[in-house]
Amino acid sequence: MTGSARSVVALLFLLVGSAARADSAVTDGLLPNGNFEDGPDKSQLNGTVVTGRYAIPNWEISGFVEYIESGHREQDMILAVPEGARAVRLGNDATIRQRLSVTRRAYYSITFSAARTCAQKEKLNVSVTPEFGVLPIQTVYTSSGWDSYSWAFRAKHSVVWLSIHNPGEEEDPACGPLIDSIAIKNLYPPRRTKGNMLRNGDLEEGPYIFPDATWGVLVPPIFEDEHSPLPGWMIMSDTKVIKYVDSPHHRVPQGARAVELVAGRETALVQEVATVPGRSYRLSFSVGDAGNGCKDSLAVEAYAARATAKVPYESQGTGGHKRAQLDFAAVANLTRVVFQSFNYHTKPDGTLCGPLVDDISLVSVRKRAARL
Known part of the structure; x- marks a missing residue:
């Protein structure tokens, strides 16, 4: 073999090896x-x-x-x-x-x-x-x-x-x-905006959902994942999850993504936000069903500081939602906003389901001075 031929062979081996690596x-x-x-x-x-x-x-x-x-x-x-x-x-x-x-x-x-x-x-x-x-x-x-x-x-x-x-x-x-x-x-973890103190309140930033997957994506508890696949939000649970769903396969209240609370009171959707003690705030959010056959008396419980709201929603399993709000006064420099399903629910095939939460916002509100 000539020197030039050996050089060509060596180059081929180098290219193949580089491609393999x-x-x-x-x-x-x-x-x-x-x-x-x-x-x-x-x-x-x-x-x-x-x-x-x-x-x-x-x-x-x-x-x-x-x-x-x-x-x-x-x-x-x-x-x-x-x-x-x-x-x-x-x-x-x-x-x-x-x-x-x-x-x-x-x-x-x-x-x-x-x-x-x-x-x-x-x-x-x-x-x-x-x-x-x-x-x-x-x-x-x-x-x-x-x-x-x-x-x-x-x-x-x-x-x-x-x-x-x-x-x-x-x-x-x-x-x-x-x-x-x-x-x-x-x-791309979203930042807080002037109109919303919560990060990723619209839940649009989250994990990849397969285009042909009709079942959404499960997001694990924070104890198993230091960085949440749902930026801004923590999933608090021992072993259970929340389900991240999309509009091509589910009835989503706003935008293209939402969260379905599928594990009852075993799982909570949580975000911590900086607040000023004594100041008043308003938490607004949508509650509904995913249009996936989860026909039941659904309800979401929301917590912030010392305030609690239970928001019922009668689901026919075909989609729909309503707006709700929770007013509260901060008691600390850091306030946890928490959402939970009030109960466990199953679809006719026996699989777990639950209420949707979407379009979540938190703003500071000024109390009007009382008239003399």
Whole structure:
């Protein structure tokens, strides 16, 4: 081989190697092969078990990972896939991860779909080094068994590893959750405005919602997520969530996004805001239903300082809303604004549902002087 030919071959190897090491460029939406439709070569499969660490394009795996096609039958259970025809299943101590190029110090949210299979107390570790969260997925919020979850992080580096890990220790190593449709979204946390002391009061800034997903996205409690996928707001709960819904699939009171309180009194939507003790304030908000068949006597409880308001809403399950307000006097320099569903509710198919909250604003009000 001549010197020039050797140089061409070396250049080709260099280009191929660089392509193999290239990081995924982050744009809002599915990650590269985020829906796992591009699968392993048959030579890297032992039945459904993936045998090669890099067998799934754009992903690196470790542990017991299976490549599942929709309709796959296992004992007396048929495994469905929410999007496309393929998904992965993470067995005991299994991990799937992808390296991403991000903007340092920027905020991002991850959205992915997951479904339980045979384990009863499944949970998932989601991490972008050095941050991680533990998401409990034992409660199912859809009739299909698939839910979309969100998790947020602030990038500490310009190149990061996104990992989803099943820490389970089941007797059957294959008894783990199915994972599909992993997406990312750049978050732009809104600031308070002159007309609203709350950040993201219209709830328009939040996690990525898949265009074909009719079930919304679950936002985890703050204990599992240092940076909320719903900027400005904290989800207070032990293991339950709120549901973030969109106008293409739900009846939203205002704009394109709203929050459905699906876990009764176990979960609260909370924001802390700076206030002046003794000053009067007015909290205004919309209460309604998502038009998703949640037909019941719904009610939202709102709290601020020492004031409380219970706002009832008779839902026919077809959409609609009404405005409500809570006037209060601040008693501290920091006031928590809190929303909870007054009770638990279910749709005819047995899945959890609840009242919508949207278009939330907080303003300072001046009390008129009493006439002599």
